[in-house]
Amino acid sequence: MGVSGVGKSTIGNLLSEKLAIPFFDGDDFHPRSNILKMSNKQPLTDEDRKPWLETLNALAKEQLETGSCIIGCSALKQAYRDLLGKEIEEYCIWVHLQGTFEQIMGRLEGRAGHFMPAELLKSQFDTLQHSTESLDIDIKFTPEAIVEEIIEDLQTR
8 A cells, every 4th residue: 555656566566476466456447537537637536436446345355265466556544445455354464655755756757657647646645544554664675675574574474
């Protein structure tokens, strides 16, 4: 979890390779209406996010039938995390990738071809509610070091 540009896809893909479980990028499951709204520099509302989060919850439940998975999703509010983990709470492990506004803005400004414009980063930071249940990781470390920290945490659970 984390704001746009924090590295959820990069870390999710690397972790997927290391753990040999599938990775799903939450961005790939947004309805077209959400993508258009964000592309037009409009932040999503809770109502916009609800069907998207329900889709990701259904995906997680489906994946749990045969194993496990990693889902990269902003999950900015506790209510969003509650919906994502509905009926599967005991299987959910939250990893919160964190960085400074300036650090992440620099990443977003250098990213091409993504529907989430850098102008919406402030709204994501404003919406973000810290999770007391997450493994918090600073993105100042290399992706490989971040993945190793996640794996170490998983091994102690």
